[in-house]
Amino acid sequence: MVLKRKVDYGFRGFQVPFVPRFPRSVRRRSASKKPAKDGRAYAFEILASVAGKLLLEGESSASSNASEGNHQPAISQGVVEKGSQDKVRPLKAEEIHRGSSVESIFISEAGTPKSGQKRLEHAETDCVLECISNNNNNNFDCWGKDETDVKSEIFKLESKFGHHSHRLLEVPEESSDGNVKNGFRVEHGANGSGFKKSYLDNKFSVKDQLELCVNSPALIGTKNNVNSPYYRKLFPNISFPRNGNDIKLGFRDDDEKLLRCKKICTKPKAFRSPQLIARRKLRKMLAYKYWKAAPKLKDYEYSRSEEGVKPLYHTRKIGYRFERTQHNTLFKRRKFFDRGSVLTSDGGFSSDSVSNLPKKGIDRDSHRLSSKLHVSKDSHVKFSIKSFKIPELYIDVPETATVGSLKRTVMEAVMTLLGSGMHVGVLVQGKKVRDDNRTLLQTGICRKEKLNKLGFTLEPNSIQDSPADCLGDPSQCETSQPIRSPETPVQESGTTHGLQDLSLPISTENFVESNPERTTSPTDTIADITTPDSRVLVAVPPRSPETLATVPVSQKTKRPELVQRRTRRPFSVSEVEALVEAVEELGTGRWRDVKLRAFENADHRTYVDLKDKWKTLVHTAKISPQQRRGEPVPQDLLNRVLTAHAYWCHHQAKQHGHGKNRALTMKTPEASAEELSVGAVQPLVIM
């Protein structure tokens, strides 16, 4: 059966023979299904994931010792904990609850003897390849293994859990002396057979991790995921002893113009990751089961505080774990959590990769997004973004509040901010580039002189805009009005548009390098969400405590029913073409096959999406060109749509009527003249 499936769908380019389709009740479908890969990632998700971790941190706070220092970043705890454990070991309950370390969770799950099936399922994703930022030459090899050994271990893991997704975590690890260590940690903990390796190798240096490869200037010009600097080639130097280079993570400018990040997965055809499944389940669950009962958030107050947002990293799994423990906490944060968890579960960036955040103060430039950029000879603009940070948050808690509540408050503020959506703005010479359709060339981003003038901003989206939409289509955000919560109007200052106040201008000045060589910044990080000192940006203009306090509420009441809409991803012409072609051959009503045939690798396109797209295409084709919107679809394609639609409508009717056994495709020459000539539909011969 498996083999059959492979034959049927495993090869692209083969003509899928027409198979008469009968009513569902009649035909039997092959049971096996390939899970869809879900490698999508968004910068937003990264932020959300971070926030999620923060949330976790907050969760554990109540029991936290205040003297322990709120200045101790969450990540620190985790690192410390990790560093102190030589071997994987089951965690005690308290440790689990502390939840300050990702691996703690992993370990706990893996190490719990009777964790049950569900836990094991989650453990599937526990194979972690973690990259730990490392600067000093302090070596890795905490386990006395050399590189070869580690690679060997990696391979073993690959072999054993190849069908599972892996996580790539970049975690800046801070040692007691304040230095940041760097390395990779391969982590796996399934079924108690915990495994953990730390790995340090210059070849795997984190420096390379953040390279943002914009393969096509047009990509940026066409509202693509420029805001996903996290899509990048991961570990280009790691060569798993396997031919499947699917291990590589990287940008891909395919037909869908989608920047995808391939998972590190030795089973290339793993169709649907547990994450995706979980995500969908989660979405559903959150949407219908819990949301309505979600309590309000107005019990919390916000105001200024020096307390920075704690850096942290977060994994999808943690998100789920959060979810599961959600009801046990008094912390009201339904929506925030929803968003965060959903986002992180949505494939995350880099296939579960996690951002890491340098500890406050370690990175002097942490407040800005630093990047290096160079123009390669192949007319591509390549650069890396070293870090992002979120705008400042104002926190206000009573003196009598517990540290735990403070953490939760911060968490809420963060989630509120993230929950409203974020998008990336591009600055060239200090000017915002609002026209997303301009090419890098036109914008001058490709010119060396301007490279050092390139900057990015991380901006909250306007509440009016769907965060998802903005993410998917930045142009909508860029042109939209400043962020403005109805209850917390932004102060207009002169010509400055409110957004400016909320955004975090991040310049790459001094960071841009035309040198293609990777730089070796100790503070290379995927994302820096640390709240810098006290001169951060205003996330929520502190007009008054009241307004501040209302932010979360307004967020919540604004669009309570939305869990997290998928980002909008308009079909490109090439995608449309592929769709049309597939439908021409397969007909309507076989969306799953269409998906498998033409969009098998487009994880973000479900068969429902294709069906919907076809629907709109038909509609589009019927209306006048003036009424059409979005990227214009070539008329000839639309004509084909109409033709195919008409044909298949007719054919389907025919089939259901009395032609059930007639195999016929639009391009099948042997199609009987009788059928083809019925009605006004003309025979189609698709070349």
Added chain:
DNA sequence: TTTAGGG
């Protein structure tokens, strides 16, 4: 899960 449609 997949289809088919309404929202």
Added chain:
DNA sequence: CCCTAAA
């Protein structure tokens, strides 16, 4: 795109 009834 989302949500669902049906199959």
